[in-house]
Amino acid sequence: MKRIRRNIKGALLLLMSLFLLLVVYFCYVLFFYGDRWFSNVYNSRVSIGREHMEIVPGDILDRNKVILATTKSELRVDPKTGEQREYYFRSYHPSAKDIDISHVVGYHDSKFGRSGAEAFYVRYLMGYNNSLLEKIYQKAFLPQERGNDVYLTIDYELQKFISKELKNRKGSVVVLNPKTGEILAMVSKPSFDPNNVGKTAKEDNLINRATQGLYPPGSIFKIITAAAALENIDDVEEQLFECTGFTQIEEIRVPCYEGNAHGVVDIKNAMAVSCNGFFAHLGKNLGWKKMLKIGEKFGFNYDFLFSDIRLLPSQLPLNSRIGKEELVWDALGQGKVLVTPLHMAMVAATIANNGVMMEPKLLYKVVGRNEHIQKSLKPRAFKSVLSAENARLIQAMMELTVTEGTGKNASIKGMKIAGKTGTAEIKGTKESKINPHAWFIGFTSDNPTLAIAVIVENGGTGGAVAAPLAKKIIQKSREMGY
Amino acid sequence: MKYVFPGSDLYLMILIDALALIGFIILQRLNPSMGLKQIEWFGLGSCIFVIMTLLTSRIKKWDYFYYPLIISGGVILLVALVFGKEVGGARNWFSIGRYTIQPSEFVKLIIIFVLAIELKEQRHRKERIPTILFVAVSIMLVVLQKDLGAAFIYFCLFILLYYIATSDWLITILSLGATVIGSIISYNIFSHIKVRIEAWRDPWANIQDKGYQIAQSLIAIGSGGLMGLGLGLGSPQVIPASKTDFIFAAICEEMGILVGLAVIGFYILIMVKGVMISLNASNAFDALLSMGATIALTIQSFIIIGGVIKLVPLTGVTMPFVSYGGSSMLASMGLLGILQGIAVKENRNVSDEEDMAEGVEDEEEVD
Numbered sequence: 001m002k003r004i005r006r007n008i009k010g011a012l013l014l015l016m017s018l019f020l021l022l023v024v025y026f027c028y029v030l031f032f033y034g035d036r037w038f039s040n041v042y043n044s045r046v047s048i049g050r051e052h053m054e055i056v057p058g059d060i061l062d063r064n065k066v067i068l069a070t071t072k073s074e075l076r077v078d079p080k081t082g083e084q085r086e087y088y089f090r091s092y093h094p095s096a097k098d099i100d101i102s103h104v105v106g107y108h109d110s111k112f113g114r115s116g117a118e119a120f121y122v123r124y125l126m127g128y129n130n131s132l133l134e135k136i137y138q139k140a141f142l143p144q145e146r147g148n149d150v151y152l153t154i155d156y157e158l159q160k161f162i163s164k165e166l167k168n169r170k171g172s173v174v175v176l177n178p179k180t181g182e183i184l185a186m187v188s189k190p191s192f193d194p195n196n197v198g199k200t201a202k203e204d205n206l207i208n209r210a211t212q213g214l215y216p217p218g219s220i221f222k223i224i225t226a227a228a229a230l231e232n233i234d235d236v237e238e239q240l241f242e243c244t245g246f247t248q249i250e251e252i253r254v255p256c257y258e259g260n261a262h263g264v265v266d267i268k269n270a271m272a273v274s275c276n277g278f279f280a281h282l283g284k285n286l287g288w289k290k291m292l293k294i295g296e297k298f299g300f301n302y303d304f305l306f307s308d309i310r311l312l313p314s315q316l317p318l319n320s321r322i323g324k325e326e327l328v329w330d331a332l333g334q335g336k337v338l339v340t341p342l343h344m345a346m347v348a349a350t351i352a353n354n355g356v357m358m359e360p361k362l363l364y365k366v367v368g369r370n371e372h373i374q375k376s377l378k379p380r381a382f383k384s385v386l387s388a389e390n391a392r393l394i395q396a397m398m399e400l401t402v403t404e405g406t407g408k409n410a411s412i413k414g415m416k417i418a419g420k421t422g423t424a425e426i427k428g429t430k431e432s433k434i435n436p437h438a439w440f441i442g443f444t445s446d447n448p449t450l451a452i453a454v455i456v457e458n459g460g461t462g463g464a465v466a467a468p469l470a471k472k473i474i475q476k477s478r479e480m481g482y
Numbered sequence: 483m484k485y486v487f488p489g490s491d492l493y494l495m496i497l498i499d500a501l502a503l504i505g506f507i508i509l510q511r512l513n514p515s516m517g518l519k520q521i522e523w524f525g526l527g528s529c530i531f532v533i534m535t536l537l538t539s540r541i542k543k544w545d546y547f548y549y550p551l552i553i554s555g556g557v558i559l560l561v562a563l564v565f566g567k568e569v570g571g572a573r574n575w576f577s578i579g580r581y582t583i584q585p586s587e588f589v590k591l592i593i594i595f596v597l598a599i600e601l602k603e604q605r606h607r608k609e610r611i612p613t614i615l616f617v618a619v620s621i622m623l624v625v626l627q628k629d630l631g632a633a634f635i636y637f638c639l640f641i642l643l644y645y646i647a648t649s650d651w652l653i654t655i656l657s658l659g660a661t662v663i664g665s666i667i668s669y670n671i672f673s674h675i676k677v678r679i680e681a682w683r684d685p686w687a688n689i690q691d692k693g694y695q696i697a698q699s700l701i702a703i704g705s706g707g708l709m710g711l712g713l714g715l716g717s718p719q720v721i722p723a724s725k726t727d728f729i730f731a732a733i734c735e736e737m738g739i740l741v742g743l744a745v746i747g748f749y750i751l752i753m754v755k756g757v758m759i760s761l762n763a764s765n766a767f768d769a770l771l772s773m774g775a776t777i778a779l780t781i782q783s784f785i786i787i788g789g790v791i792k793l794v795p796l797t798g799v800t801m802p803f804v805s806y807g808g809s810s811m812l813a814s815m816g817l818l819g820i821l822q823g824i825a826v827k828e829n830r831n832v833s834d835e836e837d838m839a840e841g842v843e844d845e846e847e848v849d
Contacts, residue, residue: 004769005761007646011773012757014642015780019750022784023743025793030703030739037704042689042697045705045717132709 058147103208107194178349181358218424221333228294247277271397272405283331345453352443355386409467416446421462440466489829505804527815534819586632587813594774601647602767631797682795710738
């Protein structure tokens with residue numbers, strides 16, 4: 001009997017730990033995912049396009065109070081009764097399509113559902129975050145309950161400028177503040193008109209390429225390879241390599257761009273001129289484990305659960321089964337590596353911020369009734385990726401790229417710009433060669449308040465196409481005071 | 483209560499009443515006719531409770547019941563398998579006239595009694611084989627009926643009670659292994675199990691069909707916040723099975739997460755009380771019986787709440803005392819009756835001993 005009692009106590013422990021697991025999981029999952037579940041587009045509790053809404057959704061504005069989205073009502077004839085009724089709908093800035101705020105702000109349509117900020121911040125827009133007292137007050141004393149206004153970190157004028165510069169080309173631009181993670185601009189073209197989603201949605205223009213577009217990074221990935229080298233290979237800064245236009249690693253043939261022979265280079269020169277041979281050897285010598293480790297430090301293969309924004313994971317599919325050839329091409333940013341423009345901007349921002357990657361922030365503040373500020377932007381460090389020393393070394397490489405290397409078209413008089421170009425090849429067919437993607441990522445190294453990522457799909461080379469675009473955008477941003 | 487059943491546990495009664503009350507409130511809000519029916523079931527359940535309490539506190543020789551119980555258990559399950567209807571894809575209901583009953587709920591009670599009778603004495607492993615076979619066959623029959631929750635509960639009852647009674651590692655590990663193999667086999671044979679597991683791992687990917695139920699459940703829970711949206715202000719009707727399996731999601735949505743945590747807390751307290759009654763028992767049978775009832779209630783509430791919040795895959799069991807359903811309420815009341823019966827029995831033993839001790843004292847004084 002005593003033994004039975006002892007066993008019963010053991011069973012109690014077992015059952016108790018089951019319930020503890022239940023409670024902990026419940027709280028954990030609600031804390032991290034609760035908002036996400038609520039904002040899910042299948043949540044029918046929040047939907048527009050109805051007559052007399054219980055709660056009128058609040059406005060979405062840019063950081064300078066430019067109204068990007070608001071709720072309007074109009075008299076429509078009820079199809080069933082023939083009476084005129086007041087229907088509510090979301091109305092967006094008239095130039096939404098041209099300046100591409102359509103992806104960032106999103107849409108809220110009775111047929112198409114919700115996307116972008118309209119979806120992600122629906123909790124604030126519908127006032128669900130109001131305190132109990134506030135909810136009671138609004139229900140009792142106001143003629144119409146209203147949600148709260150959401151201010152985004154983006155700058156409408158900057159978005160306008162970038163959209164104009166991108167013109168009709170497909171691609172994406174992201175401008176961040178490396179110290180705070182604020183997204184100052186996020187443009188994805190082609191765009192659509194959120195005032196008329198049904199008619200203007202075409203092919204893939206509803207996709208926000210900045211956060212959901214996966215592209216091969218090409219040479220901009222060399223920043224990651226260089227970081228891996230600095231972390232793992234002693235005195236790699238002193239190592240020299242003779243580039244003859246192509247290099248042979250066992251049975252793999254790696255040519256440099258256009259077969260250019262770069263001569264004798266160290267890591268700094270190799271980065272500046274984007275020498276494939278140098279980095280191919282680095283990749284092979286580091287091995288998949290070390291490359292994977294540094295990639296994961298930079299946030300690759302990671303399911304970002306940022307509070308402000310939904311970002312697809314960037315992919316670095318390295319494992320023990322990878323052959324040397326795939327590893328080498330991965331180290332050059334080709335192979336099977338895929339990245340999003342926002343993530344690449346975060347990488348540039350990390351170098352600018354002494355190796356610390358800040359969480360990207362899109363929510364500037366939430367303002368309730370009577371201008372009462374309910375929530376304010378709080379910068380948060382996401383990862384400590386590199387030591388400040390290594391970050392500075394890479395910064396020097398990126399500065400050289402702009403002063404003397406492939407990024408010359410991004411240099412601005414009177415400013416110090418650090419950057420890296422990328423020309424990401426895409427497999428074409430035998431008949432037609434597809435133009436590579438033009439990449440440029442960089443930051444203002446004299447005063448690191450701006451980091452940028454530019455990709456022009458099938459635009460050509462990074463140096464010729466993406467770099468000059470980045471230059472203009474950085475100049476304009478500085479003019480605007482960032 | 484104290485007078486009719488001296489020694490019964492008051493806290494247990496309060497806990498069950500609290501749970502049932504929450505159930506009444508949310509069911510009334512969801513569907514007033516169901517709310518009324520649930521109260522009727524509660525009334526009927528209370529009768530069952532009284533009967534079970536009397537049975538467990540008064541009957542001393544349970545050995546005679548062994549074979550009748552095994553036979554009736556087997557017959558019930560076979561009948562359910564052959565004549566039952568499939569409702570909701572993975573549950574097997576059996577209709578008698580106007581009422582639909584879930585036989586596996588009652589067999590749960592039978593299994594607890596059978597195991598307690600078998601395990602109360604030390605015996606050689608070989609002699610236990612008939613009981614082990616009975617449980618194994620019951621589990622298989624229930625799996626064939628696609629009632630995986632019941633199968634899991636039967637399994638937990640067997641393995642936990644067996645170990646508690648005998649500390650026999652061999653059988654424990656063997657049965658664990660057999661179950662694992664059985665699970666893998668059934669996963670591969672039964673497509674509906676595959677669907678369940680897929681929906682569990684990523685409901686959002688299949689949100690329009692397989693994952694819809696869990697996704698809507700999570701959305702509802704996420705919408706509720708701490709204080710809930712308020713009774714009548716949420717939309718729990720979009721969750722399939724919101725009055726039975728997913729009632730926890732409806733509770734969280736409208737009454738808030740704090741209430742949800744309180745419900746979990748109630749089940750934890752019921753478990754603790756049940757274990758205390760079990761520890762207080764004076765013989766193996768009483769301890770095993772009450773522990774069995776505790777395990778049944780505990781495991782069942784764990785897997786249904788866990789399924790609703792996506793901790794474990796859905797299994798089609800109900801929340802004891804809260805979910806709508808006659809079989810569920812009656813069976814849960816039966817389990818409550820077992821616990822209270824043992825509590826009463828122990829109390830009587832103690833007072834008998836006290837009476838005897840007092841008697842001895844008196845005699846000494848007379849001298």
